[in-house]
Amino acid sequence: MSAPETAREETSQAGKPVLEIRNISKTFHLPGAEAFKAVDDVSLSVHPGECVAIVGESGSGKSTVARMALSLLRPDSGQVFLEGRSLLDMSPRELRTRRLAMQPVFQDPSASFNPRRSVWSSLRQAIAQGTTPEPDMRARALELLSQVELRPPENYVERYPHELSGGQRQRLAIARALAPRPRLIIADEPLSGADVSIRAQILNLLLDLQAQQNIAFLLITHDMLVARALAQRVVVMHHGRIVEQGETEQVMQSPREAYTQRLLAAVLDVDLAPPPTPTPTPASPSAPPDSLPNKARSA
Amino acid sequence: MRYYIAQRLFWSVVIVFGIVVVNFVLTRIVPGDPTTALVGEFPVPQAYIDQIRHDFGLDQSIPAQLYYYLVHVAQGDLGFSFVGRQNVLPLILRRAGVTLILMLPSLTLASIIGVLIAVRAARRAGSSLNTFLTALSLAGASVPVFWLAQMLVMLFAVRLGWLPAQGMVSVRANYTGLAYFLDLLRHLILPSFCITIFYLAIVVRVARTSMLEMLHQDFVLTARAKGLSENQVVVRHVLRNALIPVITVIGYNFGYSLTGAILTETVFAWPGIGGLFVSSIHYQDFPVLSGIFLLAATAVVAANFITDILYAVVDPRVRVATLKPA
Amino acid sequence: MYPALRRMFTNPVGIVSGAVVLLLALAAVAGPTLYPVDPFALSVEVNAAPSWLHPLGTDDLGRDVLAGMIEGAKISLFVGISAALATTVIGVLVGAVAGYVGGRVDAALMRLSEFFQVMPTFILAVLIVSLIGPGLTRVIIVIAVLSWPQTARVARGEIMRVSQLDYVDAARCMGIPGWRILYGEVIPNAIAPALALASLIMAQAILLEASLSFLGLASPDIISWGRILSVAQQYLFTAWWLSVFSGMAIFITVLAFNLLGDALADALNPRHAH
Ligand SMILES: Nc1ncnc2c1ncn2[C@@H]1O[C@H](COP(=O)(O)OP(=O)(O)OP(=O)(O)O)[C@@H](O)[C@H]1O
Ligand SMILES: [Mg+2]
Numbered sequence: 001m002s003a004p005e006t007a008r009e010e011t012s013q014a015g016k017p018v019l020e021i022r023n024i025s026k027t028f029h030l031p032g033a034e035a036f037k038a039v040d041d042v043s044l045s046v047h048p049g050e051c052v053a054i055v056g057e058s059g060s061g062k063s064t065v066a067r068m069a070l071s072l073l074r075p076d077s078g079q080v081f082l083e084g085r086s087l088l089d090m091s092p093r094e095l096r097t098r099r100l101a102m103q104p105v106f107q108d109p110s111a112s113f114n115p116r117r118s119v120w121s122s123l124r125q126a127i128a129q130g131t132t133p134e135p136d137m138r139a140r141a142l143e144l145l146s147q148v149e150l151r152p153p154e155n156y157v158e159r160y161p162h163e164l165s166g167g168q169r170q171r172l173a174i175a176r177a178l179a180p181r182p183r184l185i186i187a188d189e190p191l192s193g194a195d196v197s198i199r200a201q202i203l204n205l206l207l208d209l210q211a212q213q214n215i216a217f218l219l220i221t222h223d224m225l226v227a228r229a230l231a232q233r234v235v236v237m238h239h240g241r242i243v244e245q246g247e248t249e250q251v252m253q254s255p256r257e258a259y260t261q262r263l264l265a266a267v268l269d270v271d272l273a274p275p276p277t278p279t280p281t282p283a284s285p286s287a288p289p290d291s292l293p294n295k296a297r298s299a
Numbered sequence: 300m301r302y303y304i305a306q307r308l309f310w311s312v313v314i315v316f317g318i319v320v321v322n323f324v325l326t327r328i329v330p331g332d333p334t335t336a337l338v339g340e341f342p343v344p345q346a347y348i349d350q351i352r353h354d355f356g357l358d359q360s361i362p363a364q365l366y367y368y369l370v371h372v373a374q375g376d377l378g379f380s381f382v383g384r385q386n387v388l389p390l391i392l393r394r395a396g397v398t399l400i401l402m403l404p405s406l407t408l409a410s411i412i413g414v415l416i417a418v419r420a421a422r423r424a425g426s427s428l429n430t431f432l433t434a435l436s437l438a439g440a441s442v443p444v445f446w447l448a449q450m451l452v453m454l455f456a457v458r459l460g461w462l463p464a465q466g467m468v469s470v471r472a473n474y475t476g477l478a479y480f481l482d483l484l485r486h487l488i489l490p491s492f493c494i495t496i497f498y499l500a501i502v503v504r505v506a507r508t509s510m511l512e513m514l515h516q517d518f519v520l521t522a523r524a525k526g527l528s529e530n531q532v533v534v535r536h537v538l539r540n541a542l543i544p545v546i547t548v549i550g551y552n553f554g555y556s557l558t559g560a561i562l563t564e565t566v567f568a569w570p571g572i573g574g575l576f577v578s579s580i581h582y583q584d585f586p587v588l589s590g591i592f593l594l595a596a597t598a599v600v601a602a603n604f605i606t607d608i609l610y611a612v613v614d615p616r617v618r619v620a621t622l623k624p625a
Numbered sequence: 626m627y628p629a630l631r632r633m634f635t636n637p638v639g640i641v642s643g644a645v646v647l648l649l650a651l652a653a654v655a656g657p658t659l660y661p662v663d664p665f666a667l668s669v670e671v672n673a674a675p676s677w678l679h680p681l682g683t684d685d686l687g688r689d690v691l692a693g694m695i696e697g698a699k700i701s702l703f704v705g706i707s708a709a710l711a712t713t714v715i716g717v718l719v720g721a722v723a724g725y726v727g728g729r730v731d732a733a734l735m736r737l738s739e740f741f742q743v744m745p746t747f748i749l750a751v752l753i754v755s756l757i758g759p760g761l762t763r764v765i766i767v768i769a770v771l772s773w774p775q776t777a778r779v780a781r782g783e784i785m786r787v788s789q790l791d792y793v794d795a796a797r798c799m800g801i802p803g804w805r806i807l808y809g810e811v812i813p814n815a816i817a818p819a820l821a822l823a824s825l826i827m828a829q830a831i832l833l834e835a836s837l838s839f840l841g842l843a844s845p846d847i848i849s850w851g852r853i854l855s856v857a858q859q860y861l862f863t864a865w866w867l868s869v870f871s872g873m874a875i876f877i878t879v880l881a882f883n884l885l886g887d888a889l890a891d892a893l894n895p896r897h898a899h
Binding site: 437452453554565591592599603 | 749751836857865
Binding site: 067070072097099111113114116126 | 790791792794795796797798799800801802810813814
């Protein structure tokens, strides 16, 4: 256990983070209600090829952090750095090109696609924005569909979102996120919209992507088991604040905070069996392929 | 609450100010000389035109002109009607009283009947009665009220000869006391019947919607669960709560009600605002037309303001949530 | 959209009102060919009752009322369609900007629309038309200027709903400029209620034009239903046909557009789909 752990430790200190969030806060003012501090002084970073999970109960501010990271919501204070550059200080034009390095996958696959665009039209839109212009966008679209195992891709490319199942749509959402060749994917509960059988498949897919393409993930989930399957590090949020963060296994095995213990107990009560490991070797979810940290370091 | 009233009051004042400015702008979009808009197309003495030019600073800059205009309006001076040979404000106010004689009974009647109908309809959601009522209220909203008025005249006055077709009192008879009152009543029947139908359409529509919403609310479900009969539920809980939106409808639709009254008056030669309105159109008596607009708009703002406040008193949620139902 | 249309045409109200509107359009387009009588031609037979020669009678100048009604159908449809189009364009633009940009722009635009909504439309329209003079184009402009707030409010709400959907966020993350997201992703998915409202606005516009003409605010070189009613007002005691037919035409047309708008709104509202 200790060997990969130290390796990862090195990664997080040596490599430059893809995403760094520094002391961001957000307060919502609803008319007639008291001001509500949804995110309070949150800092975290994600390194190349790494998967960091944010866990916490509903309403703890996870999605708000994700939206601020994605520059979909402006923090009241604090900074967000994407590959070392502050998103908040960029010109709109610069932001438009730079943000392609970071793509979202949302929770609800039914709201993730414009119902008036075919799969091809949606993918084309995403590909066309890529930094490397594609001479043959159609070929790229088919390749993306294959990558997320929508095969044969020709069967899917002309369909409309409502002609896809929830699981297929979520795969398509991942394909779209991959289209601009991002370095980071921010996935907000990508599994909770899908039912159990599909969850394992999508989990598998995410693991493969992480291993093969060296894409970093910021994974938002309230499910400790999912975090355990995918993430090297976890950040635990409660009432808008980070209450605990560290190596996944460490946090899982010896949580320091009572809140984290409760979160763990909640899942473990329901399901004491090991997480639904998608890969045949049970060790791999918590210990991703050894090549990963090395790759990250060399990048 | 006090803050809410102050806020609404402030907004109302802003709107009234805006309306005066709109009025000012309108007098300047007239092709040609702005004095035309201030005087009307009626032949008037040149001395009066010169005086108007001076009073309203028409040879000065636009902001200065606006200032003069505002000062005049603020002093209650809405101009002089050469057609009516008197000042616009008292002329309109006198006519407004006559219009109210027509409007108030009709509004009252329409509210009572409308709510009763809506209650019946809401209790049988989805029934054919309900569909029929919806269609009826839609028909009421689609009928040109002046045409309805013409039909009533042709049927009850011309064909059947039951009721007078025109005016507020019989001109040749010099009734006094009770006889005068009865004569007025006879003249009132047709026009007020006409606009009652006009008002009924909108009252039914809105009351029905709010009633349906009400019937699905928790307190009604609780009352039902407690074993109150359907009638008791409707009377005790729904009706009382649904009256609020009905009042709101009337308050927020004052302008619409006024329009109905004006158009009805023109057919029945009722000597209220409507009659004045039509003759002013005919004689191009712009001071009167813009005076009517100014007063009507102000009355609408006032009605909205009062309704806002009533609403907030009855339902405190309003203050924090939306300010006004769209 | 398609299921909505199917729903719409399984609704009897939708079918009937749609048919009436079609019929009206037919009357306006093919009427002059099917009934080739000049609506402006004067004759000595003034205020003649309906007969074989003049199926709906003649007016005070001896003009054929049926021909005038066909002419009026043209005018009403023209005013209704143009005014609804102009209103919808203005309303959707304002609503889109308000709902999409939000913040102070939204507050300012909504205040402005509230201001316009408070003003008594009809009286203001009369005042404006009296001042600038009659004319169809002017009437259409006045209607559009006074009716856009309704559309703006509806469009704004829908734009706000759609623009917080995930696919809009996804588009933003692709670096697509805001205005392209607005017209490519948001407006196409938010426009349906505004279109249903357009039918109601058409009804209002036709009614308003008829009211203005009735009060004598139509230019003298056109014949419209409201104008015929205005003539009828002087002959209520003698020429019933002047009032009955043209009033009926306004009523049925306005009712049809109102019903059509309701049916459309119903069909587009997924909650009402049973
Ligand atoms: N646009 C907004 N306006 C007002 N309040 C908001 C807004 N967005 C989020 N909130 C509030 O902020 C808090 C945090 O919301 P957030 O969506 O970040 O939680 P979450 O951790 O993602 O929860 P979940 O697991 O349910 O998705 C919640 O209480 C929510 O009501
Ligand atoms: Mg969330």
